[in-house]
Amino acid sequence: MMDQNVNVADTPFTGDFEEDIEIAKRLIAAHPKVNLRQLMTIADDRKHSESARIASIYTLGFTDDHGISKTILARLAHDPAESHDIRDHAAEALGYLTSR
DSSP states (O other): OOOOOOOOOGGGOOOOOOHHHHHHHHHTTTTTOOOOOHHHHHHOOOTTTTTHHHHHHHHHHOOOOTTTTHHHHHHHHHOTOOOOHEEEEEEEEHHHHOOO
């Protein structure tokens, strides 16, 4: 199982899309020490900014070696109540996970 030493809360998302993607890149570089459960919680929770959710989804696509986030990503990708951007990023992350 993955070593989950990197606490996502230690690298808080800002709500600015470009900054949040840069944070996501740092989290990806920290793999396999990223706390995937925290990322899944952020991705799935609408109280977080859309950019934080997208950055979490993006990170999951590159760090989830065991595919534990597939269920959440699939639901987000097909949920018509989610924004187009959330659905697109979730579908892309899911596609990347399933292609590895």
